[in-house]
Amino acid sequence: xxxxxxxxxxxxxxxxxxxxxxxxxxxxxxxxxxxxxxxxxxxxxxxxxxxxxxxxxxxxxxxxxxxxxxxxxxxxxxxxxxxxxxxxxxxxxxxxxxxxxxxxxxxxxxxxxxxxxxxxxxxxxxxxxxxxxxxxxxxxxxxxxxxxxxxxxxxxxxxxxxxxxxxxxxxxxxxxxxxxxxxxxxxxxxxxxxxxxxxxxxxxxxxxxxxxxxxxxxxxxxxxxxxxxxxxxxxxxxxxxxxxxxxxxxxxxxxxxxxxxxxxxxxx
Amino acid sequence: xxxxxxxxxxxxxxxxxxxxxxxxxxxxxxxxxxxxxxxxxxxxxxxxxxxxxxxxxxxxxxxxxxxxxxxxxxxxxxxxxxxxxxxxxxxxxxxxxxxxxxxxxxxxxxxxxxxxxxxxxxxxxxxxxxxxxxxxxxxxxxxxxxxxxxxxxxxxxxxxxxxxxxxxxxxxxxxxxxxxxxxxxxxxxxxxxxxxxxxxxxxxxx
Numbered sequence: 001x002x003x004x005x006x007x008x009x010x011x012x013x014x015x016x017x018x019x020x021x022x023x024x025x026x027x028x029x030x031x032x033x034x035x036x037x038x039x040x041x042x043x044x045x046x047x048x049x050x051x052x053x054x055x056x057x058x059x060x061x062x063x064x065x066x067x068x069x070x071x072x073x074x075x076x077x078x079x080x081x082x083x084x085x086x087x088x089x090x091x092x093x094x095x096x097x098x099x100x101x102x103x104x105x106x107x108x109x110x111x112x113x114x115x116x117x118x119x120x121x122x123x124x125x126x127x128x129x130x131x132x133x134x135x136x137x138x139x140x141x142x143x144x145x146x147x148x149x150x151x152x153x154x155x156x157x158x159x160x161x162x163x164x165x166x167x168x169x170x171x172x173x174x175x176x177x178x179x180x181x182x183x184x185x186x187x188x189x190x191x192x193x194x195x196x197x198x199x200x201x202x203x204x205x206x207x208x209x210x211x212x213x214x215x216x217x218x219x220x221x222x223x224x225x226x227x228x229x230x231x232x233x234x235x236x237x238x239x240x241x242x243x244x245x246x247x248x249x250x251x252x253x254x255x256x257x258x259x260x261x262x263x264x265x266x267x268x
Numbered sequence: 269x270x271x272x273x274x275x276x277x278x279x280x281x282x283x284x285x286x287x288x289x290x291x292x293x294x295x296x297x298x299x300x301x302x303x304x305x306x307x308x309x310x311x312x313x314x315x316x317x318x319x320x321x322x323x324x325x326x327x328x329x330x331x332x333x334x335x336x337x338x339x340x341x342x343x344x345x346x347x348x349x350x351x352x353x354x355x356x357x358x359x360x361x362x363x364x365x366x367x368x369x370x371x372x373x374x375x376x377x378x379x380x381x382x383x384x385x386x387x388x389x390x391x392x393x394x395x396x397x398x399x400x401x402x403x404x405x406x407x408x409x410x411x412x413x414x415x416x417x418x419x420x421x422x423x424x425x426x427x428x429x430x431x432x433x434x435x436x437x438x439x440x441x442x443x444x445x446x447x448x449x450x451x452x453x454x455x456x457x458x459x460x461x462x463x464x465x466x467x468x469x470x471x472x473x474x
Contacts, residue, residue, distance in 0.1 A: 001394065001395065001435060002386075002390070002392050002393065002394045002436060003392065003393040003394065003413060005392060005393065040460075043460060043461075045392075045393055081285070081286060081289065082289050085286070085289070085290050085293070085457060085458060085459070085460055085463065085464065086415070086458055086459075086460050087415055087458050107285060107286065109283075109417075109458065132318075132319070132389070133389060134389040134391050134417045134419075177389065177391065178391070206385075206387050207387050208387065208391070208392070231392070261393050261413045262413075264461065
């Protein structure tokens with residue numbers, strides 16, 4: 001039987017892993033390769049790597065950690081895929097088919113589109129046809145407004161006319177393989193997933209949906225599986241602060257009867 | 269045998285690198301190549317794959333020395349492993365987009381999965397049930413989940429060529445084998461420990 005997934009999201013800003021709050025405040029957490037290696041050893045089912053840099057400056061600022069100092073994102077993906085033997089999804093600053101191809105050939109298994117899916121739905125269709133639906137993930141950032149939930153583009157800056165479920169249906173029709181739904185309101189708050197938002201999206205499509213935003217305890221993961229039809233749960237901040245975090249979260253889900261892979265610590 | 273050398277066939281298809289990385293990590297001698305000399309000198313051959321049946325077959329015919337491969341694998345019996353589409357092309361025929369001829373090394377055909385109300389492609393972690401014990405499964409215990417990405421599946425003509433079945437709306441071949449030729453529908457190179465156990469078994473035992 002196919003398993004539900006637990007997915008750490010790694011936010012990368014100018015070469016550094018960061019913690020994010022409300023899509024606007026960032027705190028540096030360290031070296032991207034070392035950290036991803038650790039997440040892999042704790043048997044994550046997949047890793048989503050989002051580049052939220054605002055310019056082309058990539059600098060790990062030190063090369064004394066046993067990992068090379070890298071000055072561009074593709075090299076970082078290459079390094080990451082050398083140390084992790086699991087599926088890697090890469091997103092951020094993807095504008096064209098050639099951007100997608102560059103990420104796939106650097107070691108990504110799937111590529112995540114956000115703003116471009118809103119601005120150019122045809123790109124989703126072309127990408128699905130060229131590379132296969134299985135590697136096209138659309139991330140949708142949503143926020144509650146006075147008129148209900150709205151999709152935001154450009155890293156949560158611009159409100160669009162779309163409601164989350166409308167965009168979800170559109171990208172599914174265009175061949176997207178998966179949807180990552182993220183609540184801007186819950187980002188970094190730790191108050192749990194925005195369950196109504198996630199329900200709204202899972203009820204509107206049949207492709208797998210990944211929930212994101214707001215997790216601060218393991219119970220938040222099980223809540224999403226109990227109350228919505230999500231295929232996977234994701235989080236960023238929480239996984240970086242607790243030793244063996246992914247393993248402990250997986251164990252919690254497994255013991256609560258969620259259909260996940262058996263928790264495991266991998267000696268690499 | 270001290271001088272094992274795994275040749276990962278490079279024919280212009282996706283994840284050659286990740287297969288190479290994991291074998292390297294396991295401590296094996298491994299090369300990525302499409303050259304006749306290298307294929308002849310290798311002890312094991314792996315055909316990775318992403319993409320559709322017809323595209324993969326076209327690229328294989330264009331970029332690989334077919335005569336040499338047939339000779340090494342079919343005539344001489346060198347251990348061979350096809351992964352994902354690399355497994356599917358072992359069949360006689362595939363029906364993805366158009367009917368297309370495969371390598372025909374394991375009798376059967378490739379058709380779309382009937383997953384019922386489950387969405388395609390089948391992407392994610394899934395287990396399998398072993399039909400016939402084989403050294404390839406050695407030391408594989410409870411960690412039996414593997415990472416799958418596919419919409420099509422291999423129908424083997426002979427029941428005995430299927431070593432394990434997986435389930436996604438219907439039963440489909442997860443591991444096929446005929447003598448020295450193995451095929452995995454899942455991606456062992458993306459399946460963490462369980463995948464590494466199988467790849468290691470292939471190199472050490474096949």
